[in-house]
Amino acid sequence: MNPDTFELFRYFIIFIILLFISGVYCVLVSFNLVRALIGVEILIKAVTLLIILAGYICDRVALAQAIVLTLIVIEIVIMVVAGGVVLWAFKYNKTIDPRRLSNLRG
Template identity: 65%
Template structure:
């Protein structure tokens, strides 16, 4: 197989993107949607570290990845809080029951 390191990794990153986006689009469950977002963030983290490795700019790439992880945690805490509040109101986390808002 004649593939560069960048080619190999980027193909897998794209596959992760496909998996995450698919799961967000198909699911009706709020927590599963958040898990889909998590998968996408994982793919992006891998891409950032890969870019740093290939260009030798690992210091900057790692700094970015670490900041990103901090944001990710805070984001998930707030998102979890909103999901729990929705659950307290509706008794469900199924988006099919949440169609009160018209887009």
């Protein structure tokens, strides 16, 4: 890995970093369970791009491809379950604002 690599992938890396920042911002700022899920989703997308980049740099494209495909499947499964949970939370509480969902104390 040499400095030229960073030169070559500069915009790719900047885009990944922007995605990370927007994902974290989305999770931290919004008071909405669905938006929190969307934020995590953006974060996972950023990580997926990072894995593709890592695979390309290390000349392990096949490995990165296998990982990314598996990752997409897993992510969808988790999102479906999470969506179901949010739906039930809405059914009981009539709100998806986490500030008004404080039945438990942690």
